[in-house]
Amino acid sequence: MTDLPADVPADAPARSARRRALPAALIGGTVILGLSLILAVFPSVFAPYDPLAFDYGAILQPPSPAHPMGTDNFGRDILSRVIHAYTIDMQIAVLGTIFPFVFGTAVGAIVGYLGGFAETIFGRIVDVVITFPFLVLVIAIVSVLGPGLANMYIAVGLVGWVFYGRIVAAEVKVQKQLDYADAGRVMGYTHSRIVFRHLLPNSITPAIVYWMTDMALIILLGSSLGYLGLGAQPPAAEWGVQIAEGKNFMTTAWWIAVFPGAAIVITGLGFSLLGDGLAEVLRARR
Amino acid sequence: MKTISLTAVSVAALFAVTLAAEAQERGGVMTYGRYADSLFLDPVLNDANVDIWILSNMYDTLLLPSADGKGVEPGLATEWSVADDAMSVTLTLRDGIKFSDGTPITVEDVVWSLDRARNPDNGIWNFLLASVASVEAPDDKTVKLVLSQPDPAIEAALTVFNAAIMPKAAFEAMPGDTDAAKAEAFAKAPIGSGPFVLTSWDRGSKMELVRNEYYWAEGADGKPLPYLDGLTFEVIPDDATRILRLQSGEIDGAELIPFSRVNELDAAPGINMELFPSTRVQYVTLNVRPEIAGKENPLSDPKVREAMNYAANKMAIIQVVTYGVGTPMQTFMSSATPLAASNGPLYPYDLDKAKALIAESGYPDGFSTSILVLAGNQDEIGIATALQQMWSQIGVKLEILQVDNATRTQEYRDGTFDMRAAAWTNDIADPGQITSYFAYSPTIDALHSGWKSDEVDTLFVASQSEIDPKVRAEQYARIQEIFNTTGPTVPLYETPYPVALQDSVHGFVQIPLGNNIFRETWLEK
Amino acid sequence: MTAAPALSVRNLTTTFDLGASRVAAVRDVSFDVMPGEVLGLVGESGSGKSVTLRSLTRLLPSGAEVSGQVIWQGRNLVGLAPKDLRKVRGGEISMIFQEPATALNPVLPIRVQIEENLRAHTTLDRAGRRRRSQELLDLVGIPDAARRLDEYPHQFSGGMRQRAMIAIALASAPRLLLADEPTTALDVTIQDQILNLILDLRDELGMSVVLVTHDLGVIAQTCDRMAVMYAGRIVEEGGVSPVLGHPAHAYTLGLLGSVPQAGTERTVLRSIEGTPPALSAIPPGCAFAPRCVFATDICRTRAPELVGTTEGHAAACHHSAMVRHQLGVSA
């Protein structure tokens, strides 16, 4: 309709102000996650010791120059274990959430767009999935497939997608009311184009924000499942399992649990900064 | 010799009494932190330690286990004698004994209770009284157990929780058509004759007991036991929280202290870290069947098992898993078990010997196998992690599989596991029970391992009716020798029961069988 | 003509915080609005016309700073305490927005959105507010006002939404209406209705209007006077017919070149070669110089002053004479 873009009120400078501000969050998140990725890919380069090697001569040692993060009850070097755990935990964060995010977002967009019967069916599925006891599911899967991380992905995948689905469906439903969706229909776009090219990009921000939180949450879920023995299998170094291992030493050897915990905090911060950064980019584009 | 020791004992007892007369204080309610709640407070139909270990505070038996767990003492019966042919036991009931509701305990109750306990359709403990052919009451003070064969463990069996005396009339007045239904109703507010009575029970949270006014035993001050007015069990599943509550003074005692905290609490002021001798043994069971699920099983090779035993550094495991609290095993049963062999630690760590043995075995290049550990159990995970590293030295690649208890039990019973971590505690002060499960193949295929020794089976059957202590001791020596050298286990360590108490708590014991005994417990004010 | 202006803006400058630096979106803008007058502000996207409008009542994102003077009813709104400014906003000076679908709160019925305005600026009681709300919907031509008051924005059509927004803005009988592209989002036929409505209301309520648009057709149809903005400055101002008939600035001329002189279809500005400069990189001299066909050396070094050409007509162009001459030729 217009050759020149219509002047968006008061926006040009404000928008560029935001564009200048967002790299702070984005850069911060990217730097943290970039470093994490390097550690995840080349743990042996940075870890001073073999993460699995016992040293009965150095059991439960507090942090020292030789062991900057101390040692655990087998004399294993905590620093090396924390570094090696990046490999597994970055994998958990990504593999454990990518399916729920992609699938849930797609389903949510379609459901939100179609509404009506699809929404009713989706509501029932959400009810079943959410109301079904998660632990029954996890234990069942572990029992059938044997213990290990893959089962956690499967269990989380079966359940987690509905969160994204519900978030996106609600958002798309609102976006659908706005004129541009009507405009799309009038212009004869296909349904999938309206959903995925027009409605979804405008509705995905909360899903992305949640996704980044989810990545930190799932590492913690690994810890909770580790507490119940359903997560990564020993002796593998994984933060959640390490924290579970350190639980009994919280008063006597805090370093066993605290350093892996700090790694979760920092990585989680990376994800959340990235999420905020992405959200701002998407908002600015809108 | 006999006289001297007896004298020594009575002198000690006298001394204790004189001292105690001034020391014991009465009154107060003790709060004890437990890791899990009880499930079912029926002496016969229960299945779990969470019940067994506290039942004796509510239900009394004809005989009582001694504090060392090896002998018996008078209980509801004051005297007992085994017939010369060992085919019957006659017991005399104590005068004036009553249930906690004030009704007198009669021989009828005793006969009914023991008949119920030995009924093969009732619960899983009836085997302890399997030798009893019938229970009779010649007069209203005397009970006679007629045996179908001599039973060297019959006195010990009468101290076990399932032989507790219950009130027949009150039980049968319960609603329900079956024994099980009546038991469910009865067990909600049991009437027994133990030192305490259950008054309220918030499942999963708290149990409140008060002293039984009718309890027969007297304290050192000449007044009836127990010293405490009441006893409260609080369920605190998390180890750290249980300890924290103790440290904050909200509870008076806490059971099952993790070994990693024992030294810390031992040094803590105001807290008395007790390590009560136990019959608990920790070991790994190996499946020794020639094939598992159609695949050749290296663990069936005795040389392999021997090599793995030598390669397992028990002292190191004791250090990293029990923080030095445990002790190495000398035979498959705990040293607190009667007739346990004591010939020095089994399989002292010897990597060279292990390497030589594995080279001689059918698997000189090693093999892969797996171990089932209880999901979330840090002790078992620690053991498996240590073994994984130790056995890698002889080429054995160990995969650790964390599974839940039911899954593990299923694999165990099906004989489809490779290895599993396990622990055992005796329920009776006799080696018969543990040997039946560990070594005597007809019971459960020797820990479901598929291991079988005809000689052990024969010896065990003989020992079960052998009343000559010397002969029985010889039989057990041989059984242990065979099992310890060729058996399907890697024995690791035995551990005491770690209980932390406030300094103000006195007279509490957990006997080697695990029973928590509060009858002579008192609180210093 | 001799009456005092209702609004008098002097040297208005608005800057935004970019973290490391500040940029000026509006630079040294001055104009007057007479009582009952409709002033059109026109320019390309990013020319600063909307920011100018919002700067008047300081409806700006945090980090924005306004300097200069905005004299309204004898008070300078720049530097007015927030509490006093709040009384001015909505009560004396109201604003309507480009996109009624987003400017109306989707979760509140129209009634609430009107009545909160009345509540803030009038002493009407509940019944009075109710009555007034209904009158306002009638006034802006929404049929069945009593019922529609309780409906939500999404239940209205685009044109009705814009009418509702006008009703909300006019609730407390403001003396000045700031309209920020009020018709851009509407169909052509509805545009005319809305513009006529604004003019009618101006007459009825005796208020002044500042209308921001990029559509010269709208200006021609609606406004008494106009100001053309480029890169944050007013480059030309004056009565609508003098400016449109005899533009004195090369930029205005360029804009006019894009408007079909005949024909009923109204279109928006055609792009002039090149793009407006970024606010952070405004060239010295005349900001339009890089895109200007008349530009000479002086244009690239010295910024032109806004000087009167004829009565009530001023332009900031070194070559305004040449531009004025040009129109006849090109048209």
Add this chain to the structure above:
Amino acid sequence: MRARLRPRFPKCTNVRAPRVMLEYVLRRILQLIPTLLFILVVVFALVRLLPGDPASAVLGDRALDADVERINRELGLDQPIPVQFVLFVKSFVTGDLGNSIALKVPVSTLILERLPVTMMLTFMAAVFAVATSVPLAFLAALRRGRATDTVIRSGFQVGLSMPVFFVGLVLLTVFGARLRWFPVGGYGEGFFDHVYHLILPSITLALSLSAVLMRNLRSAVINVLDADYVAFAESKGLRSGIILFRHILRNALISTLAIFGLSIGTLLGGAVITESVFAVPGAGRLMVDSIYGRDYPVVQGLTVALAVLVSLTFLTTDLIQAWLDPRLKK
């Protein structure tokens, strides 16, 4: 609440609105029935698919084959599974959820004992989470990009990243054992004592919930702050309180509510570790114990009870969402 509601519901539909609402609620509750049936079938089948049976789970390592068989026979578990299911549904329809295999008490009794504990814990956690996340999310959004924002966000991130048992233990140590402000775990007796005992556990539980809410709400508020209707509201000269609550909060809450409902749903069934650390006898622990113990009747009954509860939570959040956002009303 009522007074605020009135102006928003149109007068002419005022008569109809409650009926429409009621119909909607009834329809949702009717929809629940097939959902519950489906869950029932799945959980019934699933617990039986798990390796191990109640008898061996309860009896443990020492069970003899004969004991296991006898107990499974007593429990009717030797019958074909379809027969078991028919029997189960029959008694279920009559309101009989059966007896716990391990605890020998009616499942309904257990649920009535444990579920209110979990409900109270979850409710209190929700209150704490909302009370902290809403104001701080606002503050962070309004001060976005500045130090306040960074501090708030990092604070919540740290909270989010700490394992529940760690937080629980720290709270217990500091506020329980050291300062003696709160009891070191347990549940107490009587309503107010329960509340008192549940304060620390619900804070623990609220920590990750509030972090999730805070992040979503902050993002939503930022979206809303950019919206024209906020500028329009400002142009009307409204007081900032009105703008904040009527125009910003309400709109921002809509998208966050979806997350909130889901999180509450999972909290109801999944507070196992919190319950263990604080020795609170809730439904989560009962569920885990029952799964591990293969206590089929308890797992089945509790699953259905939780499903009802979670569904009602969803219904409530949906109703609130519809109330907040008229566009969602059908």
